[in-house]
Amino acid sequence: MKITARFDHFNINVTDLDRSIAFYKEALGLEEVRRKEASDGSFTLVYLGDQQTGFALELTYLKDRTEPYELGDNESHLCFRVSEDYDQVREFHREMGCICYENEKMGLYFIHDPDDYWIEILPVKK
Numbered sequence: 001m002k003i004t005a006r007f008d009h010f011n012i013n014v015t016d017l018d019r020s021i022a023f024y025k026e027a028l029g030l031e032e033v034r035r036k037e038a039s040d041g042s043f044t045l046v047y048l049g050d051q052q053t054g055f056a057l058e059l060t061y062l063k064d065r066t067e068p069y070e071l072g073d074n075e076s077h078l079c080f081r082v083s084e085d086y087d088q089v090r091e092f093h094r095e096m097g098c099i100c101y102e103n104e105k106m107g108l109y110f111i112h113d114p115d116d117y118w119i120e121i122l123p124v125k126k
Contacts, residue, residue, distance in 0.1 A: 009047060009056040010078065012117050013069055017044060017061035019114050024048050027098060027111060028080055028119070030057060050080075071116060079120040086123035093121070 014020040024030040030048035033056060037044050042063050047056040057078070082089045093099050093111050100118060102109040110118045 007055050009058045011058040011060055012113075012115070013060045013062065013065070014113075014115050015061075015065065015068060016114060017046060017059060020059050020061075021046060021048070023098075023113050024057065024059075027093065027096060027113075069115060075118075077110065077118040077120050079122060081122045081124045083124045089121065 021032060028050075030050055032046055033049040034047045035044065044061045044063070046059045046061070048059065049056050090099070090109060093109075096111075098111040098113075100110050100112040108120055108122050110120050112118050
């Protein structure tokens with residue numbers, strides 16, 4: 001059997017939904033594309049999109065969760081390619097105070113969101 005699959009979304013759990021939505025909008029230009037509220041009010045799912053692809057970042061907010069998530073020490077991460085001037089975007093992220101790792105030799109850096117998820121930033125391939 002040959003399976004044909006396409007990426008749809010990637011989920012992360014967040015502790016402050018409004019703060020996370022604001023971060024992803026400011027840092028990466030992501031916009032809310034849809035939202036789902038649990039009928040019992042226990043959770044909210046917000047899907048953010050880049051207005052270029054069909055891929056979405058799903059933010060899950062569990063209403064009763066108060067403690068930060070333990071992210072462990074694995075190196076899973078999101079990656080975004082920025083079409084604007086890469087050096088200007090890096091400077092903007094530096095001013096935001098969200099750069100957590102830079103590797104100039106490899107031409108990449110990482111930012112971290114309010115829950116400390118790491119996001120790799122690369123220039124658009126030419």
